[in-house]
Amino acid sequence: MIIDKAEIIVTSPDRNFVTLRITTDEGHVGIGDGTLNGRELAVVAYLKEHVAPLLLGKDAGRIEDIWQYLYRGAYWRRGPVTMAAIAAVDMALWDIKGKAAGMPVYQLLGGASRSGLMAYGHASGKTMPEIFDSVNEHLELGYKSMRIQSGVPGLNAIYGIASQSADTGDSAVRYDHEPARRGALPAQEDWDTRAYLRHIPTVFEAVRNEFGPELPLLHDGHHRMTPIQAAQLGKSLEPYDLFWLEDCTPAENQEALRLVRQHTTTPLAIGEIFNTVWDYQQIIREQLIDYVRSAVTHTGGISHLKKVLDYAAQYQIKSGMHGPTDVSPVGMAAAMHLGLSIHNFGIQEYMQHGAKTNAVFHQTYTWNDGYLHPGDEPGLGVTLDVDEAGKYPYEQAYLPFNRLADGTVHDW
Template sequence: MLIERADVIVTSPGRNFVTLKITTDDGVVGYGDGTLNGRELAVASYLTDHVVPLLIGRDAHAIEDTWQYLYRGAYWRRGPVTMAAIAAVDTALWDIKAKVAGLPLYQLLGGASRERCLVYGHASGKDVPELFDSVRAHLEEGFRAIRIQTGVPGLDSVYGVASSAAASIGDDTRYDYEPARRSALPAEESWDTRAYLRHVPSVFEAVRGEFGEDVALLHDAHHRLTPIQAAKLGKSLEPYDLFWLEDVTPAENQEALRWVRHHTTTPLAIGEVFNSVWDYQHLIREQLIDYVRSPITHAGGISSVRRIMDYAAMYQVKSGMHGPTDVSPIGLAAAVHLGMALHNFGIQEYMVHSERTREVFGPTHEFAGGGLRPSEEPGLGIHFDEALAAEHPYERAYLPVNRLPDGTVHDW
């Protein structure tokens, strides 16, 4: 079974997505997600101009060989653009293979290791009362794990905080956080680390006091802290029993995580900006983290992330794949299928895509009991509507730039 054509589709049903459609010579179609928020056209060009010509005529079943051909053959390895493009190809080929087999994809990855994949939702508020409303809404919807983000006094805009309270699943007014704004230049936001470190522990004290000990709570520091600041935050949050503390410091300097680890027992998750097993080599081997955050979409696809997680399993490190709405429903479906099969699955991030997005991509996975389960349809369980996608053309969008009170550019 040979690849006859490959089409790159960029669509923006509320936000921008890059989709690769691969068609075989006997008419089987597979879909892959190559979305890279704020740099979508770079991946689209990489695919269209450099990868698609290499795919035509290749054996659609030769997934591993194709992965190595695109990774090693290009010489220029790794990086988010390259790995997102490879991910799109890899995921589409797995979709095809499962469809030909007549099985849902997770069955080809080893079968189900659990009934469904535990997920966490995003609760937020500009202040604590608004945050409480968001947490209640998530609990009523059935979430058992919730990320907690709140405004910081004195700051106008804070990462992860919705502009309005959440509604129910399926409602387009729900928090579908899209930081990449449609503008000629990136928006500029302000940040004050000392104010944040003073405020966050009191928020978790309030949430635990209101909602008790049973709900799993998570928090994202979004790479904004130095190692000593991260250690301080982790220690201050220990009384509130977090499921994890995410991205406490930029992890390119992996020694930083050793410093943090030595000063707090709060579980650490990191890696949504990592895109290969090499980014995790020391972090996993030295057990400096507890959860791997790379999404299938940005880390080379199902084949690549499976290798990362097999390595992580040797050190009791679990998965916690990045999964907000800047990963398309294709990328989320791939994560849920892999999560069903992984023995060392931990948790899956889950933000509900907008109604327009769901209409374009036609996902069939099901949310219930605090978790996601893929459908039993062959393949990924995606029904992509090309005609509807064409009605939503690409719109230039940039992620914000962050500045400290003195004007210094800071990690966003």
């Protein structure tokens, strides 16, 4: 199975996606997701100018060798652009191998370790009535676990509130339930940590009182707290039995999580912006986290993230793979195949894509009674309609950024 074509396809149905399409001399076609929210064209250039020419003539069956060739052979390693590009190649090669074998990818990874993948949705609102409505809507969609994000009194627009509309003109229009906004410049949001720390425990108290103790609840701090603030929040949320507190403090400073651990037993999920096993080395070895949050798309593909999760399994740390709508259906399918096969699966984030995206990416994975399954079609089980993709050219878009009341740029 010699690679004779590697095409990069950029499409923007409900949002921007980057897809690598590899074809072999035997006619097998594999696709991989290289989407990097707000920096998509950087990955396109890396794939088009540097990676695709290296693939031609290679044996598509040598997945590990090609992975090492692209990672070690470039000398410049790691980082989101490099690892998203490698992930796109890796997914496409697993897709091809599955099709050649006549098996879904999870079978090639050792078979299923469970019958389905528990998934959580995103419930949010600027007010408690909005949050309750959002939880009920997600329950009706079949979700049995819920991430709760709330507005904060006095703040106009903050991360995680799907219904908000910041006063920034046309660029404030959200698309596909994502905070990225189409426009020439990033939108500005506001932040006040002390107000947030006062308000969030009252939100979870109200949600628990309304929906009872059995519903698993999650929350994303999105890197906005110092270590001591994160410890304070984790401790204040203990009465509400969170499934996890996500990205409570910027984890590039991995030792900071020791302080958080000293003060709270709330489980911690970390790693949404991590790209390699090296980012996790200390916090897994010292058992400073409970869930690995990386996306297959941003962490070098199935091959590399499986190694991260195998390492985590030694310490009873589970998966919590990133699954927003800025991961394409191809990346979501890859996460499902990996999650179904590993023993230490925890939970899968699952935001449902819009109708236009689903028309571009035809999926065979299923969502039933709160559980996902990747399906049993050979390969990843997702096909790209190239003609449909061509109807939606790239549109410039950025994630927002935060400023404090005094004008200081803050972690978003």
